[in-house]
Amino acid sequence: xxxxxxxxxxxxxxxxxxxxxxxxxxxxxxxxxxxxxxxxxxxxxxxxxxxxxxxxxxxxxxxxxxxxxxxxxxxxxxxxxxxxxxxxxxxxxxxxxxxxxxxxxxxxxxxxxxxxxxxxxxxxxxxxxxxxxxxxxxxxxxxxxxxxxxxxxxxxxxxxxxxxxxxxxxxxxxxxxxxxxxxxxxxxxxxxxxxxxxxxxxxxxxxxxxxxxxxxxxxxxxxxxxxxxxxxxxxxxxxxxxxxxx
Amino acid sequence: xxxxxxxxxxxxxxxxxxxxxxxxxxxxxxxxxxxxxxxxxxxxxxxxxxxxxxxxxxxxxxxxxxxxxxxxxxxxxxxxxxxxxxxxxxxxxxxxxxxxxxxxxxxxxxxxxxxxxxxxxxxxxxxxxxxxxxxxxxxxxxxxxxxxxxxxxxxxxxxxxxxxxxxxxxxxxxxxxxxxxxxxxxxxxxxxxxxxxxx
Amino acid sequence: xxxxxxxxxxxxxxxxxxxxxxxxxxxxxxxxxxxxxxxxxxxxxxxxxxxxxxxxxxxxxxxxxxxxxxxxxxxxxxxxxxxxxxxx
Numbered sequence: 001x002x003x004x005x006x007x008x009x010x011x012x013x014x015x016x017x018x019x020x021x022x023x024x025x026x027x028x029x030x031x032x033x034x035x036x037x038x039x040x041x042x043x044x045x046x047x048x049x050x051x052x053x054x055x056x057x058x059x060x061x062x063x064x065x066x067x068x069x070x071x072x073x074x075x076x077x078x079x080x081x082x083x084x085x086x087x088x089x090x091x092x093x094x095x096x097x098x099x100x101x102x103x104x105x106x107x108x109x110x111x112x113x114x115x116x117x118x119x120x121x122x123x124x125x126x127x128x129x130x131x132x133x134x135x136x137x138x139x140x141x142x143x144x145x146x147x148x149x150x151x152x153x154x155x156x157x158x159x160x161x162x163x164x165x166x167x168x169x170x171x172x173x174x175x176x177x178x179x180x181x182x183x184x185x186x187x188x189x190x191x192x193x194x195x196x197x198x199x200x201x202x203x204x205x206x207x208x209x210x211x212x213x214x215x216x217x218x219x220x221x222x223x224x225x226x227x228x229x230x231x232x233x234x235x236x237x238x239x240x241x242x243x244x245x246x
Numbered sequence: 247x248x249x250x251x252x253x254x255x256x257x258x259x260x261x262x263x264x265x266x267x268x269x270x271x272x273x274x275x276x277x278x279x280x281x282x283x284x285x286x287x288x289x290x291x292x293x294x295x296x297x298x299x300x301x302x303x304x305x306x307x308x309x310x311x312x313x314x315x316x317x318x319x320x321x322x323x324x325x326x327x328x329x330x331x332x333x334x335x336x337x338x339x340x341x342x343x344x345x346x347x348x349x350x351x352x353x354x355x356x357x358x359x360x361x362x363x364x365x366x367x368x369x370x371x372x373x374x375x376x377x378x379x380x381x382x383x384x385x386x387x388x389x390x391x392x393x394x395x396x397x398x399x400x401x402x403x404x405x406x407x408x409x410x411x412x413x414x415x416x417x418x419x420x421x422x423x424x425x426x427x428x429x430x431x432x433x434x435x436x437x438x439x440x441x442x443x444x445x
Numbered sequence: 446x447x448x449x450x451x452x453x454x455x456x457x458x459x460x461x462x463x464x465x466x467x468x469x470x471x472x473x474x475x476x477x478x479x480x481x482x483x484x485x486x487x488x489x490x491x492x493x494x495x496x497x498x499x500x501x502x503x504x505x506x507x508x509x510x511x512x513x514x515x516x517x518x519x520x521x522x523x524x525x526x527x528x529x530x531x532x533x
Contacts, residue, residue, distance in 0.1 A: 008461060008462055008463065008464065008465050009458070009461035009462060010462075044454070044457070044458075045458075046458040060455065060458060101458055101461070101462075102458065102461070104457035104458045104460075104461045104467075104469075105454045105457040105467075105469055105485070106457070106467035106469060106470045107453075107454065107467075107469045107470045107483050107484075107485035108454050108485065215449075216449040216450060216451065217449070237485075238452060238486075239452065239454045240449075240450070240451045240452045240454070240455075241451075242449070242451055242455075
């Protein structure tokens with residue numbers, strides 16, 4: 001069986017075919033990219049927008065769903081005063097095009113051939129590549145046990161709420177709210193602490209593969225907590241998102 | 247040929263004759279960095295000018311604050327295309343710092359806490375063209391914007407206005423600094439759009 | 446506004462313009478302190494005016510990428526070596 005030849009990445013046309021609101025400020029874009037070579041769960045793409053006068057700018061977004069022919073999905077949060085996200089979340093319509101380069105990032109990936117249990121720790125929009133991993137697990141029919149810890153401000157900000165309500169056997173989802181909680185929520189609002197990871201995660205003796213994604217401060221705090229719990233550094237993979245710069 | 251995305255406009259790019267070619271106006275103050283933000287307490291801060299024949303002129307924070315201060319109001323232009331007009335600073339003119347410096351050197355290498363460097367001709371530091379500033383908009387310069395003190399050379403792209411400035415070495419030969427060795431222009435005149443090497 | 450850093454995952458796109466192999470999974474060795482690790486774990490500043498990848502151990506510069514119109518500059522002086530996994 002051949003391996004696709006390694007080649008340098010180039011910009012490809014991507015056409016919007018479907019839109020799905022995740023929250024009042026975030027939406028999932030489904031794009032068709034002719035010639036898409038496929039990708040691994042956890043990888044990301046660069047999206048480039050060019051205006052009529054030739055001005056262009058780009059941002060990186062994680063792929064939200066596993067490889068599926070020519071189709072890719074991104075979930076984009078509208079950043080106030082952003083330059084790219086308002087376009088992607090409010091102006092872009094089905095049929096419109098952007099350019100995409102990728103997939104890139106071969107380190108922060110989960111492959112279905114892996115057998116170790118998986119701990120996913122998401123901070124806000126950091127849930128996107130981790131969702132791709134969860135969806136890849138389902139697509140591949142994997143039975144590897146997954147635990148997702150999803151930290152965010154409050155329940156209104158949840159991406160993929162319906163899907164995560166019924167994640168399927170072998171997947172546990174725990175929400176960690178930092179600012180506001182639903183009525184009678186057992187855990188008071190607050191940032192992720194050692195106990196959250198101990199209770200919602202895997203014991204380090206299970207030697208899980210840990211993936212942590214979100215803003216830099218979140219990722220560093222969680223990685224330190226995981227190390228304190230005894231997880232080996234080489235089993236912790238992190239991806240830091242910028243201060244959602246637009 | 248890039249694909250144009252219908253309806254995408256990008257940041258407002260108003261022109262105007264105070265903006266050099268290719269620049270757009272911003273109201274905020276973007277923070278760009280090449281590394282972690284150094285933290286330098288005033289009692290450990292020092293600024294030095296080293297001449298080409300090995301003499302050093304040094305100022306402590308106290309000495310620096312006791313020099314004649316100026317309040318330049320200038321336009322600044324970043325090579326990444328944003329510009330800010332009428333920015334207000336407070337600090338010491340390089341003309342004051344160079345008063346007792348005896349040197350025939352033509353080139354300067356500016357260096358900062360944290361390791362950043364940038365180079366420019368000595369004449370671009372003198373005659374009212376540059377300051378070491380400690381305040382922006384009436385307040386102490388914050389660390390992310392280069393505090394306790396940064397160089398301010400507004401007639402060149404803002405990467406030459408080295409944050410966290412620590413000293414200037416006077417040299418007989420030009421010595422390219424951090425961005426100048428990574429593809430950016432050796433001089434950086436925004437009015438001639440000298441952004442990259444070879445422009 | 447803070448000057449937070451990203452990590453080497455953010456280099457994947459720019460490096461993919463220059464190299465056919467995925468450099469973020471390559472192991473780089475810091476020329477300053479000798480620490481070796483995946484490029485994906487570098488502390489990355491930028492992307493403007495350029496991407497600067499620093500050693501997570503000593504924070505010295507390992508690599509820099511500047512992208513201009515029509516060219517890219519790559520400085521790898523801060524890496525003693527890069528070890529890339531390739532198929533036979």
